[in-house]
Amino acid sequence: xxxxxxxxxxxxxxxxxxxxxxxxxxxxxxxxxxxxxxxxxxxxxxxxxxxxxxxxxxxxxxxxxxxxxxxxxxxxxxxxxxxxxxxxxxxxxxxxxxxxxxxxxxxxxxxxxxxxxxxxxxxxxxxxxxxxxxxxxxxxxxxxxxxxxxxxxxxxxxxxxxxxxxxxxxxxxxxxxxxxxxxxxxxxxxxxxxxxxxxxxxxxxxxxxxxxxxxxxxxxxxxxxxxxxxxxxxxxxxxxxxxxxxxxxxxxxxxxxxxxxxxxxxxxxxxxxxxxxxxxxxxxxxxxxxxxxxxxxxxxxxxxxxxxxxxxxxxxxxxxxxxxxxxxxxxxxxxxxxxxxxxxxxxxxxxxxxxxxxxxxxxxxxxxxxxxxxxxxxxxxxxxxxxxxxxxxxxxxxxxxxxxxxxxxxxxxxxxxxxxxxxxxxxxxxxxxxxxxxxxxxxxxxxxxxxxxxxxxxxxxxxxxxxxxxxxxxxxxxxxxxxxxxxxxxxxxxxxxxxxxxxxxxxxxxxxxxxxxxxxxxxxxxxxxxxxxxxxxxxxxxxxxxxxxxxxxxxxxxxxxxxxxxxxxxxxxxxxxxxxxxxxxxxxxxxxxxxxxxxxxxxxxxxxxxxxxxxxxxxxxxxxxxxxxxxxxxxxxxxxxxxxxxxxxxxxxxxxxxxxxxxxxxxxxxxxxxxxxxxxxxxxxxxxxxxxxxxxxxxxxxxxxxxxxxxxxxxxxxx
Numbered sequence: 001x002x003x004x005x006x007x008x009x010x011x012x013x014x015x016x017x018x019x020x021x022x023x024x025x026x027x028x029x030x031x032x033x034x035x036x037x038x039x040x041x042x043x044x045x046x047x048x049x050x051x052x053x054x055x056x057x058x059x060x061x062x063x064x065x066x067x068x069x070x071x072x073x074x075x076x077x078x079x080x081x082x083x084x085x086x087x088x089x090x091x092x093x094x095x096x097x098x099x100x101x102x103x104x105x106x107x108x109x110x111x112x113x114x115x116x117x118x119x120x121x122x123x124x125x126x127x128x129x130x131x132x133x134x135x136x137x138x139x140x141x142x143x144x145x146x147x148x149x150x151x152x153x154x155x156x157x158x159x160x161x162x163x164x165x166x167x168x169x170x171x172x173x174x175x176x177x178x179x180x181x182x183x184x185x186x187x188x189x190x191x192x193x194x195x196x197x198x199x200x201x202x203x204x205x206x207x208x209x210x211x212x213x214x215x216x217x218x219x220x221x222x223x224x225x226x227x228x229x230x231x232x233x234x235x236x237x238x239x240x241x242x243x244x245x246x247x248x249x250x251x252x253x254x255x256x257x258x259x260x261x262x263x264x265x266x267x268x269x270x271x272x273x274x275x276x277x278x279x280x281x282x283x284x285x286x287x288x289x290x291x292x293x294x295x296x297x298x299x300x301x302x303x304x305x306x307x308x309x310x311x312x313x314x315x316x317x318x319x320x321x322x323x324x325x326x327x328x329x330x331x332x333x334x335x336x337x338x339x340x341x342x343x344x345x346x347x348x349x350x351x352x353x354x355x356x357x358x359x360x361x362x363x364x365x366x367x368x369x370x371x372x373x374x375x376x377x378x379x380x381x382x383x384x385x386x387x388x389x390x391x392x393x394x395x396x397x398x399x400x401x402x403x404x405x406x407x408x409x410x411x412x413x414x415x416x417x418x419x420x421x422x423x424x425x426x427x428x429x430x431x432x433x434x435x436x437x438x439x440x441x442x443x444x445x446x447x448x449x450x451x452x453x454x455x456x457x458x459x460x461x462x463x464x465x466x467x468x469x470x471x472x473x474x475x476x477x478x479x480x481x482x483x484x485x486x487x488x489x490x491x492x493x494x495x496x497x498x499x500x501x502x503x504x505x506x507x508x509x510x511x512x513x514x515x516x517x518x519x520x521x522x523x524x525x526x527x528x529x530x531x532x533x534x535x536x537x538x539x540x541x542x543x544x545x546x547x548x549x550x551x552x553x554x555x556x557x558x559x560x561x562x563x564x565x566x567x568x569x570x571x572x573x574x575x576x577x578x579x580x581x582x583x584x585x586x587x588x589x590x591x592x593x594x595x596x597x598x599x600x601x602x603x604x605x606x607x608x609x610x611x612x613x614x615x616x617x618x619x620x621x622x623x624x625x626x627x628x629x630x631x632x633x634x635x636x637x638x639x640x641x642x643x644x645x646x647x648x649x650x651x652x653x654x655x656x657x658x659x660x661x662x663x664x665x666x667x668x669x670x671x672x673x674x675x676x677x678x679x680x681x682x683x684x685x686x687x688x689x690x691x692x693x694x695x696x697x698x699x700x701x702x703x704x705x706x707x708x709x710x711x712x713x714x715x716x717x718x719x
Contacts, residue, residue: 089128089131092112145176336371503530606619610642649680687710
């Protein structure tokens, strides 16, 4: 993209030049071309756009591979793929044999393997796989599934999409984090394919695993929008709006909804969706207006009015909420959700008896209503024991008897609402009614364990074993009583981890004393899954205070700092991680990526100063970038441009020379070196640089013509 922009600009320059010379203005062609070239080339904005918009910008800056990868975006013919595999193999060998750079070598092999596998080059695939395994073995890199997953993510960040896709496909085949793999593969398809439906297929497969994956739903919605399938897009946007509380995602849904509303100005659903966004993003006044507009368009939509009532309740406008609910109930007296909403509002206003009556009406109509049962509990839980709640469930039903099954189900209902104390009372009553109710024993035992009530748990399991010794699970717990308490806790926590019950796992781990580093890491990992990054960071730090030799703990803490948008803290942790384990590839890769990102930001800042002709501060920014990323040819190139603008030609020549030394295929580096050598009167060096420029397969047509002309002119003088 950058080179296309350069061509357009240079063509514009030539046209301007022709117009200028027609009117005999005394400007030099070389000065015009050079100044425009350097201005465009220097712009880090253009540079960062190329990195972000053009896939596959590899860190090893191999022009041939970069060119082939751009070609592959449009042309995936067998010849192009074979040429690409061959180029990656060759580069991998050079990196492995001559530079001993096993990290980049493995990345090249992964990229080649992706195509060899996808297009059934079985012989080539086997050879490449052997080379990859040999390279990994020589390097001593950690290559278990966890590390592979992190490496795959970091490859994606680096823009090495084919290498990343190879890893994600391998992990998916091994059933490792399949949902994550599918979403990344969809992202990669978007980067590497013009046909977007291939990405859609990956996202939809991820949704089969987790239908509430907001990220995938949102990406599908955007893809449908991009391909003008607006009705399908809208379906997914509405799902996102209902599921997500992420302000950034919700705000991105506003534009397509606004466009859809302009197309269908009488669609109540669209106003309702925009009302949900406004409510979730805190614009309550606008939310109210949008809900009212939706109701005006569809006055018979009961659940739309119910949403308005819920909104009024959430914003503590209880009398207004009750008016809305009463309005609905006039024509829909059997709608239990509406009546429950009214009861909640009455309870919030302190009208306990009125709230209780509403819940009792629901239970009279729908005796199994969980919502109403829980409502009665909420209304009376602070007014007496659990018997008071039970007695008020069905006051008009003289035949009602709370048997063991009813009590157990009610306990389960309270557990689903995290009402542990009420559930304990109900499980106990269940056991009194039915001493052989194994489910009640096991559920109550689980609560005691979670609450750290070890003595109660022990007594309960003895009682359970006495009544039902034949139950295998109770028998297993009874026989394990002699085990160390912490060992049992650890096993229980692991069971919770397997079922993704992070909060319960944390509760169990917190009971283990004294805690070692592994326990703090386990707690931190749970908090990360819960997106409580502050607590995650605290526990990783505690783990480090107990064991400061674990490279992966520093890596995990770095990821947590990135989750908190603190890249500098993350980088410091990554450097420590690599210091402790130089073979920790995931840490090395992420550290390099952050350095590169930081460098790009510094180049943008430098350009701002350069544009204002504040060369001193521009130079400071560039030199800071060079310290952070000393092997980046772009940094030396930009430094050369600044020095040239300051007329410090010898220093500029050194910088340009360093840029092409670091990247032998850096065409603009050679061209700029040639121009500054000419300015400084070093014509032989300029000739050599022009020749080098032409030899590295440059793409800038106008510069090629200029360089060819200079080679002829200077060649006549020196050859």
